[in-house]
Amino acid sequence: MRYRRPKGTADILPDDAPRWRHVESTFRDICARFGYGEIRTPIFEDTDLFIRSVGEETDIVSKEMYTFDDKGGRSQTLRAEGTAPAVRAFIENQMQGQDTERLVRLFYLAPIFRYDRPQAGRYRQHHQAGMEALGSMDPAVDAEVIDLALSFYRALGIEGTRLLVNSVGCPACAPPYVDTLKDAIRDRVDELCGDCQRRFDTNPLRVLDCKKEACREITAGAPILLDELCEECADHFAGFRASLDALGISYEIDPRIVRGLDYYTKTAFELRHDALGAQDSIGGGGRYDGLVKQCGGKDIPGVGLGMGIERILLVREALSIEDAGHEREGxxxxxxxxxxxxxxxxxxxxxxxxxxxxxxxxxxxxxxxxxxxxxxxxxxxxxxxxxxxxxxxxxxxxxxxxxxxxxxxxxxxxxxxxxx
Ligand SMILES: [Zn+2]
Ligand SMILES: [Zn+2]
CATH class of the missing domain: 3.40.50.800 (Anticodon-binding domain)
Incomplete structure (x- = not known):
């Protein structure tokens, strides 16, 4: 065989395609029900968009992007995550209009490209179903995007999704906490894994979500950000929890949910399913109140969520969920x-x-x-x-x-x- 598909990619064949279409059409239906409109952005963007929004020191930007120079000498990057392109399009197309508090709700189904170590349900080209809600600070909107995700999973027959929530604070309360965290673990930096030793200087919050036992043990007794939130962030988190309660959505508070991206503020959450074993994340997201402004727009808050379609298909497989058999036709x-x-x-x-x-x-x-x-x-x-x-x-x-x-x-x- 002369040619093989690139490592970490998959061919979706006609026998597999109906499963994909079912997931995608279910997602579109649920999004329509919640008032989210579809957005399709280019498959590549200016590299700078990802660097500025996701953050230079994150794993995505420092190690995982598919970046190339085009014939005109511009640095371009294949879509490395879903939120930055949506926010760029939101600003560029002036989707906000005159009313800066109008809620603009968007969804997308799109491939994401990351030069990652291929693992179960994780590909160098993987596919995401995502939503972004822009224009509201209200934590009820954070709960709404989670409600949408859970409705989507349920419509696909997936029960037993676990929701883990946290707050990563804001520019007022997160940086002082990061100093506190560094002080608490400084003496044992040598015992951290190689990645975490690097993160200790570049992205210390990420030390908290390292899966390695040694790192978890070192951070186990460290102060947590939830205890150090400013008043605004603490109120917001309380409002978020109250909104989840109002919708009857159960959750666990997990101070280790920090997400890897610089733009997150306040709400951060992850959706997991035990059927997947160690790689149990099937979705995640959070609030990004500074991102629109940082990308050159007005000071407009937002919250979003992304879900990996490959992971969802794996969960359905693990739970033996079959789509209804096709009736004979034609x-x-x-x-x-x-x-x-x-x-x-x-x-x-x-x-x-x-x-x-x-x-x-x-x-x-x-x-x-x-x-x-x-x-x-x-x-x-x-x-x-x-x-x-x-x-x-x-x-x-x-x-x-x-x-x-x-x-x-x-x-x-x-x-x-x-x-x-
Ligand atoms: Zn704060
Ligand atoms: Zn580590």
């Missing part, structure tokens, strides 16, 4: 002998033009082989055109389920088949 045109080919081929065209799923055997095999193919492909009916039939101006219509056959006059054939 008509397979069986032609026997040379004389029957052209009338059959024309019928194929007419039935397709009339909107019916129709196929024919271009190999013109035996009747048995053609009927077997029709059965395997799930056709509801077969129409058999042979020399005997053509001689008496009829066709045999076979019900593929019962095997019952009826003769129909050729003149009424299309009408008869379309009726069913």
């Amino acid at each position: 008509v397979f045109v069986v032609t026997l002998g040379d004389a029957a080919w052209t009338p059959g081929y024309r019928l194929l065209h007419e039935l397709r033009a009339a909107g019916l799923h129709t196929d024919i055997d271009f190999r013109r095999r035996s009747m048995r082989a053609q009927l077997r193919a029709a059965d395997k492909e799930g056709f509801a009916q077969a129409v058999i055109l042979g020399e005997d039939e053509l001689a008496s101006d009829v066709a045999t219509v076979r019900d593929m389920e019962s095997g019952e056959q009826t003769e129909i006059a050729l003149g009424q054939l299309a009408e008869h088949l379309l009726e069913k």
